Amino acid sequence: MIQGVLLVSAYQATFTSNGTTYHYYDINAWAQEQHFDVTQLPYSLRVLLEMTLRQQKAAPTPFLTWPQAAADIAFKPERVILQDFTGVPALVDLAAMRSQLATTGGDPAAINPDVPVDLIIDHSVQVDRAGDDAAFQTNIEKEFARNHERYQFLKWAQQAFKNLRIVPPDTGIIHQINLEYLASVVRTTTEGSTHWAFPDTVVGTDSHTTMVNALGVLGWGVGGIEAEASMLGEASFMQIPQVVGVRLSNQLPEGTTATDLALTVTKLLRAHNVVGKFVEFYGPGLAALSIADRATIANMAPEYGATASFFPIDQQTLNYLKLTNRSAEQIQLISDYAHQNHLFHETDAHCHYSETETLDLATIVPSLAGPNRPQDLVPLTALKHQFTSTETLAVTIDQQNFQLRRGDLAIAAITSCTNTSNPSLLLTAGLIAQKAVAAGLQVPAYVKTSFAPGSKVVTAYLAAAGLQSALDQLGFNLVGYGCTTCIGNSGQLKPEMQAAVAATDFPIAAIESGNRNFSGRVNPLVKDTYLASPPLVLAYALAGTLRINLATEPLGYDHDGQPVFLKDLWPAASAVSALIQQNVTAATFKREYASLLTANKTWNALIAPTGNSYAWQNDSTYIALPPFFQQLTHHQGLPELTGLRVLAKFGDSITTDHISPAGFIGQNTPAGKYLQAQNVAPKDFNSYGSRRGNHHVMMRGTLAxxxxxxxxxxxxxxxxxxxxxxxxxxxxxxxxxxxxxxGTGLVILAGKDYGMGSSRDWAAKGVKLLGVKAVIAESFERIHRANLVMMGVLPLQFQAGENATRLGLNGSETFAISFSEHTAHVVATDAAGHQTKFTARLRFDTPTDMTYYENDGILPLVLRRKAHLA
Structure with missing residues (x-):
C-alpha cells in the first residue's frame, strides 16, 4: 500500500482558482504514463477514473482495458441524498444498529454517517384537497397530522446523527432542490493546510437521482440498503459500465417541448437496451439544450433503464449555476478545475463509446407515453385511436350530468420533479392557461386538477409573470411542494367520481407531467395513465378527455361558441423566452433558498425525543425496531437449499411498485387488517410509503x-x-x-426486468422477511438485483431462451437448489415425482456479493465491523 501511495502521489498536481492553490489528482498525468489517451474516455468515466485514483490510492489499471474487458472498481460517493419514503427506513435501520450496539455494551455513536447526508421530506404530502385556494394549507395540515410520529423520528435523527441535514416538508422535491441548491459540481476539502478539489458525486434513495447528471454531477439511484452502506463508509463495487453515446443534432422545432424529447429518448433507449449502462450525450445539438431541458431527460434515466444519463460540464452548466445563485467563486472554481482535469466538454471531442445512438432533435413531435409504461410513446395525433371502447359511466357533479367513456379524465396533474424544474414548460402552461381563461374555457367538473411544483422558485416566477392566477382559475392551484400524484399520493377522486368508478370498476384515465405511470401507481381506481408535458396536461384537462386529436379538434369553445384549438393557445417560443429572462432570476433563487431549512414553522415547533439511542415505542404503527440485527447469522459459502415452495410466479416487467406498493392501503388487505387490529381507523391508514419505518405493515404489504x-x-x-x-x-x-x-423456504419465479422501477429497499426487505430464499427470473433491473443480494436473497437468472413457462413449471413444484461456482443447479419436482432439471446463473456481479450473502446481508456486515465482530 505504501508503494501504491507513492505511486499515486506522482499524479497529484495543483491549480489556482480565486487566489487559492488546490491540489487534485490529474487523470491525464496517469494516462500519459500508461500511453493512454484520456480524451477518448467518455466524460462520465473520467469522473470514475479520478475517483479511483484518489480514493484507492492505487493506479486505476482496469480503465486500460475498457470497454473490451469488464473490470470491477469501488464506488464511494462524496455525499448521499434521501427522500423521506426511503430515508425513514434507512435511518430506522441506523437507529436499530445503535440500539443493538447499546445492548452489547458498545457505543451507539459509532453508527454515524461518514459522508454528508441530505434528507428532503417531499414524499408525504397528499392531494386531499385540490382546485381551490385552501388546498395547500389543508394538505399541509393533514400531512403533519398523519405523519407526526415519522416527523418526530426524523427530528430525533437530525440531532442524533452527525453529517445529517434534513430539509423540512413543504419546501420542494428532492431532485429539484439537488439541482438548484445542493449540488456543488466540484467539491473541496482541506487537510491540514492543503486544499483539495474533486468532482461532486452522489447516490440517492430515489431512482431519479440521475436528474443531477444534467449538471455534470455523476450519481444515480440506489436502494436504501446500499445508501445506508454508503452513508457508513462502505464502498459499492461495480463493473466499469458500458457507455452508450447519444449524438444529438439540430434543435427542437417550435411547438415541441423537453418532455416530448425526454419521452422520445425513453422509447429510443429502452429499445436499445441500456439497462446497467451509462448514457452520455454529445454532438452539435447539445449546446442548444438548456440545463433544465437536460434535467428533464436525465430524470427519466430509470425509465429507459440506464444507471446514469450524463451531460458533461460546459458553458450551459456555468450559466445555470449563475442563474441559480451559486457564488461567483464556486463557478470559477468549477470552470478552472473542469478545464484543468479534462472534465469540461470540448465541442470537437471524440470520445470512444461502447455503443452509439443518434437523435435528430428536429424530428421530435408532441407526444405522450402510456397507458402504463413510460417507454410506450404515443404521438399526440395518434392518442385518440387508443380509446375505442363504447362503455359508458353516468355521473352527476355540480348538477351537471356526464356520460363518460374510456379515455375521459379523472385526474390531470402538473406534478413531479421531471418537469417542474423546467421554467419553459411551466411558463408555457401558464400562458396557455391565461389565454384559455380569457376565452372562457373551463375544466369539466369531473376532472381533479392539481399543481405540485418542485420548489418555491416555481410559484415565485409564475406569480411574478402574472400567470399563477390563470392556473388557479382553471383549478391548477398549488396543492403542495412534493412528489404527489406521480408517487401515488393523488388522494381520492372527486367524491362523485370516486363512488361511481369504485362501484363499477370503470376504466377511467389520468394524465400527469410525471415519470411513472405503472398500473395502479397514480391511483388505484385509474386504469390508463399517460405522461405528458405540463402544457399538454393543461390542454387535455380543458378537453376533459384523452379521446381527442388536439392537432385537429377543438379542446373547447369560447364565449361566442367558437371552437378553440391548441394552436390558438400555444405561445411562441420567443414569448416564453422573454418571460424567463424577466422573471427567472438569480435574485429569485437567492430569496427562496435563503430560508430553506427554517421556513416551515410547524416543523420548527415540533417537539422530538433526544439522545444517542432512539426510544422505541411498542405501540407505534409508523416506527418499529426492525428484526434485521437481532440475530446475526453467518453462512459459509452457498448453502444447498431444499424443500422450497413457490410463493409466486410472475410474467415480465414486475416493478418494485408491484413488489412493494407505495400508495393506498386497502381496508381488507393484510396490512389494513393489521392496522385496524392496532386501533387505526381506515381514514388514518395513510400510505405504504409513509409506513416504511414499520416492518409489520411492510411485510404485509409485500407483493400486495x-x-x-x-x-x-x-x-x-x-x-x-x-x-x-x-x-x-x-x-x-x-x-x-x-x-x-x-419451516419451509420460498422461491419466486419471474420473467424479464424483474424489479424495474423505483429504487425501493422494501421490495427486497419484504421478500426477505416473508422467507424467500431465491428469486429466479429471466432478467433483473440493476438496483433490485443489488438489493436482493444485500438482503441475503439469491438472484438467479434463467439461461437464455428459458423461463418457467417454457420449462413447464406451473409453480406447484418443490424446488432444490445447489451451486457450483456461479451456476445454480435447480431440480423442480412435481406432485407425481417428475423432475425438471435446469441450470441458472447466480447473479453475484461484484467481488463483495458473496461476502454480503455470507453475512446475511450488507447491514449485518456493517454492524459486525462497527462492533468489531467481523
Missing amino acids: NIRIRNQITPEKEGGYTRYWPTNEQLPIFDAATKYQAA
Missing part, C-alpha cells in the same frame, strides 16, 4: 399491489397465492406465514 398478477392464481388479481400443502387460495402474507411456521 392490487394490480399484480400471480400466475398461480390467474383468476384473482392482486396479492394472492396458493398455499400448496392445502391448496388454499390466500393473501400472499398469510401463505408466507404458514410456510414459515412449517
Whole structure:
C-alpha cells in the first residue's frame, strides 16, 4: 500500500482558482504514463477514473482495458441524498444498529454517517384537497397530522446523527432542490493546510437521482440498503459500465417541448437496451439544450433503464449555476478545475463509446407515453385511436350530468420533479392557461386538477409573470411542494367520481407531467395513465378527455361558441423566452433558498425525543425496531437449499411498485387488517410509503399491489397465492406465514426486468422477511438485483431462451437448489415425482456479493465491523 501511495502521489498536481492553490489528482498525468489517451474516455468515466485514483490510492489499471474487458472498481460517493419514503427506513435501520450496539455494551455513536447526508421530506404530502385556494394549507395540515410520529423520528435523527441535514416538508422535491441548491459540481476539502478539489458525486434513495447528471454531477439511484452502506463508509463495487453515446443534432422545432424529447429518448433507449449502462450525450445539438431541458431527460434515466444519463460540464452548466445563485467563486472554481482535469466538454471531442445512438432533435413531435409504461410513446395525433371502447359511466357533479367513456379524465396533474424544474414548460402552461381563461374555457367538473411544483422558485416566477392566477382559475392551484400524484399520493377522486368508478370498476384515465405511470401507481381506481408535458396536461384537462386529436379538434369553445384549438393557445417560443429572462432570476433563487431549512414553522415547533439511542415505542404503527440485527447469522459459502415452495410466479416487467406498493392501503388487505387490529381507523391508514419505518405493515404489504398478477392464481388479481400443502387460495402474507411456521423456504419465479422501477429497499426487505430464499427470473433491473443480494436473497437468472413457462413449471413444484461456482443447479419436482432439471446463473456481479450473502446481508456486515465482530 505504501508503494501504491507513492505511486499515486506522482499524479497529484495543483491549480489556482480565486487566489487559492488546490491540489487534485490529474487523470491525464496517469494516462500519459500508461500511453493512454484520456480524451477518448467518455466524460462520465473520467469522473470514475479520478475517483479511483484518489480514493484507492492505487493506479486505476482496469480503465486500460475498457470497454473490451469488464473490470470491477469501488464506488464511494462524496455525499448521499434521501427522500423521506426511503430515508425513514434507512435511518430506522441506523437507529436499530445503535440500539443493538447499546445492548452489547458498545457505543451507539459509532453508527454515524461518514459522508454528508441530505434528507428532503417531499414524499408525504397528499392531494386531499385540490382546485381551490385552501388546498395547500389543508394538505399541509393533514400531512403533519398523519405523519407526526415519522416527523418526530426524523427530528430525533437530525440531532442524533452527525453529517445529517434534513430539509423540512413543504419546501420542494428532492431532485429539484439537488439541482438548484445542493449540488456543488466540484467539491473541496482541506487537510491540514492543503486544499483539495474533486468532482461532486452522489447516490440517492430515489431512482431519479440521475436528474443531477444534467449538471455534470455523476450519481444515480440506489436502494436504501446500499445508501445506508454508503452513508457508513462502505464502498459499492461495480463493473466499469458500458457507455452508450447519444449524438444529438439540430434543435427542437417550435411547438415541441423537453418532455416530448425526454419521452422520445425513453422509447429510443429502452429499445436499445441500456439497462446497467451509462448514457452520455454529445454532438452539435447539445449546446442548444438548456440545463433544465437536460434535467428533464436525465430524470427519466430509470425509465429507459440506464444507471446514469450524463451531460458533461460546459458553458450551459456555468450559466445555470449563475442563474441559480451559486457564488461567483464556486463557478470559477468549477470552470478552472473542469478545464484543468479534462472534465469540461470540448465541442470537437471524440470520445470512444461502447455503443452509439443518434437523435435528430428536429424530428421530435408532441407526444405522450402510456397507458402504463413510460417507454410506450404515443404521438399526440395518434392518442385518440387508443380509446375505442363504447362503455359508458353516468355521473352527476355540480348538477351537471356526464356520460363518460374510456379515455375521459379523472385526474390531470402538473406534478413531479421531471418537469417542474423546467421554467419553459411551466411558463408555457401558464400562458396557455391565461389565454384559455380569457376565452372562457373551463375544466369539466369531473376532472381533479392539481399543481405540485418542485420548489418555491416555481410559484415565485409564475406569480411574478402574472400567470399563477390563470392556473388557479382553471383549478391548477398549488396543492403542495412534493412528489404527489406521480408517487401515488393523488388522494381520492372527486367524491362523485370516486363512488361511481369504485362501484363499477370503470376504466377511467389520468394524465400527469410525471415519470411513472405503472398500473395502479397514480391511483388505484385509474386504469390508463399517460405522461405528458405540463402544457399538454393543461390542454387535455380543458378537453376533459384523452379521446381527442388536439392537432385537429377543438379542446373547447369560447364565449361566442367558437371552437378553440391548441394552436390558438400555444405561445411562441420567443414569448416564453422573454418571460424567463424577466422573471427567472438569480435574485429569485437567492430569496427562496435563503430560508430553506427554517421556513416551515410547524416543523420548527415540533417537539422530538433526544439522545444517542432512539426510544422505541411498542405501540407505534409508523416506527418499529426492525428484526434485521437481532440475530446475526453467518453462512459459509452457498448453502444447498431444499424443500422450497413457490410463493409466486410472475410474467415480465414486475416493478418494485408491484413488489412493494407505495400508495393506498386497502381496508381488507393484510396490512389494513393489521392496522385496524392496532386501533387505526381506515381514514388514518395513510400510505405504504409513509409506513416504511414499520416492518409489520411492510411485510404485509409485500407483493400486495392490487394490480399484480400471480400466475398461480390467474383468476384473482392482486396479492394472492396458493398455499400448496392445502391448496388454499390466500393473501400472499398469510401463505408466507404458514410456510414459515412449517419451516419451509420460498422461491419466486419471474420473467424479464424483474424489479424495474423505483429504487425501493422494501421490495427486497419484504421478500426477505416473508422467507424467500431465491428469486429466479429471466432478467433483473440493476438496483433490485443489488438489493436482493444485500438482503441475503439469491438472484438467479434463467439461461437464455428459458423461463418457467417454457420449462413447464406451473409453480406447484418443490424446488432444490445447489451451486457450483456461479451456476445454480435447480431440480423442480412435481406432485407425481417428475423432475425438471435446469441450470441458472447466480447473479453475484461484484467481488463483495458473496461476502454480503455470507453475512446475511450488507447491514449485518456493517454492524459486525462497527462492533468489531467481523
